[in-house]
Amino acid sequence: MAKYDRQFYPGTTVPAKNRKRFMDPKIKLEKLRDVAMDDVVKILGHRQPGEDYRSIHPPLEESNEPDCPIRQMVTPIEGAKKGDRIRYVQFTDSVYFAPIIPYVRAWMYMTRFRGIDTGTLSGRQIIEMRERDLEKVAKELIDNETFDPAKTGIRGATVHGHACRLDENGLMFDAWQRYRFNAKKGEVEYVKDQVALPLDKPISVGKPMSEAELKKRTTMFRVDGVDMRDDKEVMMTNLRIHRLRTLAGYQPWEIKGE
């Protein structure tokens, strides 16, 4: 029997291929910018740069955890070893060809990161994680190709805007105006953290991508981009999942011959 090679996502169209790329942990995502770690910490707003991590339990080395097979099997992530608090970061993705969309984020997080709890909503995706690991993950997600300064927002609350039309500068609407377009530099700057507390100085996250570039990188099927119906394999898989769910609920293996 041939060795099973996980495909992550069906299809041959650009969004399908990008979905595959984002989900496959063996593929290193392209780094498009380098936002300083201290700036990421400021945008997250959970602690000041340089401040100690607060803990909710003693380091695992010092605590007398009972011996169990699960503890032997699972290597704790760094923050868990040190007893860090659980903190969060939340990204909002515009429907106007943001590079990634919440559901694909969930799939990608599951394949690429350990020690996370993630939740999907229509326009946003939250990750909860131990604080020091969260900061690393947030930096990675801001620096790499899944982030576009204009079409992706870092928003802890009042995330409304993903389905609104863009503003005249091409930025996704944000009622709390956490970021603004610096016309002189052509860059997007964060002036508030993710819950809208003002920052001491603006943090640049770089230039927005052009629409052509976004369409190359997007994971979004849209009728004015790539229609999902044009990708036969994706449609076939989705219809199969739908059919099995309709016929058998959560027990698709009970259906024979489908």
Added chain:
Amino acid sequence: MKGASSPEVTPLPEIMIMPSRMLSADTTEKLLNKLYEVKNVRQINCQGEGLPDMVKQGPAAGIPVNHPERKTINVKGKETQLTILVGRVFVEIDDIDHVQIALKEIEEICKGLLPFGFDLEVGRYSKFKPTTTDYAKKRC
């Protein structure tokens, strides 16, 4: 309440301008002033995304938002506080016979001010007579 024999209230037509982008305060000001110059325009209503003056929840509650587009604009010489980022504009025309001429003029204005694209539609999009709720809440 009017009797059964009373004539139906005829709604006046509206031209809806749907820009492809949300409009900045400056563009809104220019657009509204130009629209009011069009003949037979009776009134203009705007709709869009709300811009709160204060953060109302979370750790930043009570802090001013300072949104750059929430500002006072001058429409027909009158200072008006803009509290939304304008997404749709409804231009009410005083008679159905004047719609075609107004539509042409409005299209020209939009071509000049909205380079990112727009759609125009004719219809009636807002309330033109009191509803049952208005009667129940004694708003009329």
